[in-house]
Amino acid sequence: xxxQYPKKAVTAGKVRISENVVRSIAGVAAREVEGVEELAAGxxxxxxxxxxxxxxxxxxxxEITVRLILKSSARLQIVAEQVQQNVKESVQSMTGVVVxxxxxxxxxIVFDD
Numbered sequence: 001x002x003x004q005y006p007k008k009a010v011t012a013g014k015v016r017i018s019e020n021v022v023r024s025i026a027g028v029a030a031r032e033v034e035g036v037e038e039l040a041a042g043x044x045x046x047x048x049x050x051x052x053x054x055x056x057x058x059x060x061x062x063e064i065t066v067r068l069i070l071k072s073s074a075r076l077q078i079v080a081e082q083v084q085q086n087v088k089e090s091v092q093s094m095t096g097v098v099v100x101x102x103x104x105x106x107x108x109i110v111f112d113d
Contacts, residue, residue, distance in 0.1 A: 017095045022062060023053045026102075029090035030066045033082045035074030040067040040107035049107075061100040062091065068104065072111040080104040 027039055030053070039052035049067075056063040064087060070079060084102040091099050 019055045029087045035079035037069045065103040067107045069108040
């Protein structure tokens, strides 16, 4: 009998990725796009605003909604498409989770003086 450990594990086990990780990756990916000022967050009026990034898991896929504040120089259609692409690619490449949809909500715009 050998006293060496096996070179490969018999069972690899499970890997779970929390919604927080997906939200963090999506938020960073959205902010990387030119034309995005920041993620929308905080309280509006008496009611709290929705979270800037929300994640919905359905089976083996994830649906993501990103709420943004855009720069006044941004072209909404172009920025939204770039955010969708960057969020999807970043989340899928970093986690291996399939992103079925990325919804972009232009929540506000910032005008420079």
